[in-house]
Amino acid sequence: MSLDNYRLKLKGKEFVPVVIGGMGVNISTAELALEAARLGGVGHISDAGTEALADLRYGTKFGRQKFERYRSYIGNPDKSNIHFDLETLAEAQKLHVADTMGRKRGDGAIFMNCMEKLLMNNPRETLRTRLAAAMDAGIDGITLSAGLHLKSFHVVQDHPRFRDVMFGIIVSSLRALKLFMRSAARVDRLPDYIVVEGPLAGGHLAFGPDDWFEYDLGIITAEVLEFLRGEDLDIPVIPAGGIFTGADAVHFMENGAAAVQVATRFTITQESGLPTVAKQEYLKAREEDIYVSTMSPTGYPMRLLKQSPALQTSSKPNCESLGYVLDAKGRCSYLERYYEELAANSNRFPVVDDKFCLCTQMRAYRVWTCGQNTYRLKDVTEKLPDGSYRLPKVEEVFLDYQHG
Numbered sequence: 001m002s003l004d005n006y007r008l009k010l011k012g013k014e015f016v017p018v019v020i021g022g023m024g025v026n027i028s029t030a031e032l033a034l035e036a037a038r039l040g041g042v043g044h045i046s047d048a049g050t051e052a053l054a055d056l057r058y059g060t061k062f063g064r065q066k067f068e069r070y071r072s073y074i075g076n077p078d079k080s081n082i083h084f085d086l087e088t089l090a091e092a093q094k095l096h097v098a099d100t101m102g103r104k105r106g107d108g109a110i111f112m113n114c115m116e117k118l119l120m121n122n123p124r125e126t127l128r129t130r131l132a133a134a135m136d137a138g139i140d141g142i143t144l145s146a147g148l149h150l151k152s153f154h155v156v157q158d159h160p161r162f163r164d165v166m167f168g169i170i171v172s173s174l175r176a177l178k179l180f181m182r183s184a185a186r187v188d189r190l191p192d193y194i195v196v197e198g199p200l201a202g203g204h205l206a207f208g209p210d211d212w213f214e215y216d217l218g219i220i221t222a223e224v225l226e227f228l229r230g231e232d233l234d235i236p237v238i239p240a241g242g243i244f245t246g247a248d249a250v251h252f253m254e255n256g257a258a259a260v261q262v263a264t265r266f267t268i269t270q271e272s273g274l275p276t277v278a279k280q281e282y283l284k285a286r287e288e289d290i291y292v293s294t295m296s297p298t299g300y301p302m303r304l305l306k307q308s309p310a311l312q313t314s315s316k317p318n319c320e321s322l323g324y325v326l327d328a329k330g331r332c333s334y335l336e337r338y339y340e341e342l343a344a345n346s347n348r349f350p351v352v353d354d355k356f357c358l359c360t361q362m363r364a365y366r367v368w369t370c371g372q373n374t375y376r377l378k379d380v381t382e383k384l385p386d387g388s389y390r391l392p393k394v395e396e397v398f399l400d401y402q403h404g
């Protein structure tokens, strides 16, 4: 048996059951996602850092313009008046989604991973804007990522595409799923698919640094499947986190999964947005180099490579041009720590050793988040004569999952 014996059925369409998960900021590039779609699967682009991403990819100057508007706040710890202009935000989102969708080939789909934990000093309106703009620009589906805003469906329920776009959620427990389902029922719209993300995944996690190993993706997935059966709900369930081979994936399919979501194997592909130096570090990583950190100012634990440059240096906050992590009151734990250190040692650059500036460091690809299996990547590619590792194409890894 191989994954190719199965198909993911979503809203009357059939896909190869390989979903490449969203990897912000632009690690899951349009080029990566488009390959998944060309091969008949599902690829994700990410909406983390929308305006910064547009500047990076399309030469816009959204960050510069925002900076000019708010430059007087430099040095002021109170950032509560720094806001995203919603029209500009929509423009940035549409640019990325429309450009990606315009290049789509093949029978697969392109979804957008929506990083709801980026509250952008106006959680409800910025979320509404991001979701609506992605739908306006023709996205096939939207995956609401962990850190769920329970009212996500409510904010776009009047959008003309609300019932036609494929909407999914990522949960890491049955409890989180039940909370979301209760809220979704109020707008008479259940998710079209459920990604169950276990403790071995990359990015932000719903498990703590000291207890993640007590949880098991197979068990959480089985609980979710049993709950859905009990409720007579036929919603595809897609496990994620630590599924490293086609054989691992088949095991989940035999136990009732509709597809698998994978990411780590694709971080080191030629199409991934990580710089080559980072890809080589991922390939060199040993198991002891990978840990679950509390350095992210979002408040969620995050799996990282110890070699991440963001762990070695502090940076000046850039809320004037970025500001994605600012909560509903314009606060961010990195910002607070930075100004505490500045007050304590005004004669030197503040060294913050327990948080990093997620906006600045992610934009510069200095946060090397990764899945727990990253140390196994070296086993599935070759070492070259110069000592570096060969970087595979997305197609090679995708087909390895599908037929391997």
Ligand SMILES: Cc1cc2nc3c(=O)[nH]c(=O)nc-3n(C[C@H](O)[C@H](O)[C@H](O)COP(=O)(O)O)c2cc1C
Pocket (backbone or CB within 6 Å): 020, 021, 022, 023, 024, 025, 027, 046, 048, 113, 115, 145, 146, 170, 197, 200, 201, 202, 203, 204, 240, 241, 242, 243, 261, 262, 263, 264, 265, 267, 369, 370, 371, 372, 373
């Ligand atoms: C480098 C990297 C970045 C990620 N970034 C995000 C993200 O921005 N949003 C999200 O919902 N999940 C993110 N994830 C999680 C993946 O989408 C996926 O669900 C998970 O990593 C799959 O497990 P695997 O990496 O073991 O294959 C990230 C994963 C990696 C490896």
